[in-house]
Amino acid sequence: MDKYEFFSISCEIGSILVYTNSGICEQISFTEEFIPESDENIFTIQIREYLNGERKILDFSVKYSSGPIFTKIWNYLRENVSYGRIVTYSELAKACNTNPRVVGYAMASNPLPLYIPCHRVVGSKGIGGYSGKEHNIDGIKWKKYFLTLEGSL
DNA sequence: CGCGTACATAGCC
DNA sequence: GGCTATGTACGCG
Incomplete structure (x- = not known):
């Protein structure tokens, strides 16, 4: 069962967008627009900590595939x-x-x-x-x- | 398995 | 700075 969710984290130059499926991150992208921040979750918290210089490694669940x-x-x-x-x-x-x-x-x-x-x-x-x-x-x-x-x- | 398409390059003028 | 040559991988028929 797929459950797609979308989160946003703002920073100085725009917003970081996180696309997830069933609690697993499948895509990240950026925009120059400032989109209202999403509620806190594993993804937004880690990225925000990274932006604050408090975190150096992102380790939430992800899924990607290619060659x-x-x-x-x-x-x-x-x-x-x-x-x-x-x-x-x-x-x-x-x-x-x-x-x-x-x-x-x-x-x-x-x-x-x-x-x-x-x-x-x-x-x-x-x-x-x-x-x-x-x-x-x-x-x-x-x-x-x-x-x-x-x-x- | 072969061909077309893609690339955020490196290097030379 | 701009132009060109170029190798290798992906994706699909």
Whole structure:
């Protein structure tokens, strides 16, 4: 039985949206609009603590699926690129035995930004991009926001 | 299993 | 700064 729920957490530059199904997080996205905050729950509390700098690891229930390499890259980020750390697309590609383009592909396909710390992946030239799918928002702004929050910028 | 499509790159001018 | 070359993975028929 599917029970879809939607939560919102506001911060300085907009709102973070959390989509869940039966108590499991399936998607996270961002918006520049300020949506009224949802009541407290496991998801909103952890994200709010993260935004306050009190929490460095999100560990609520999630569900995501894709090809084996994408999953490997996502897991690598969660396991080896902890709070405040940074890697380049090239390094990440090398660690997963693939190439930088694929890493970008994986990032753009990431259904759970923030839970999977794809904002800690930067390019060798500039900072790289962010939120490839949601081209209606300025993802770079969020990326910088998170990196600044973690003291990496 | 093969082909088309996608990529948030890196590197050179 | 802008343009181009490029590899690899996903998803679907």
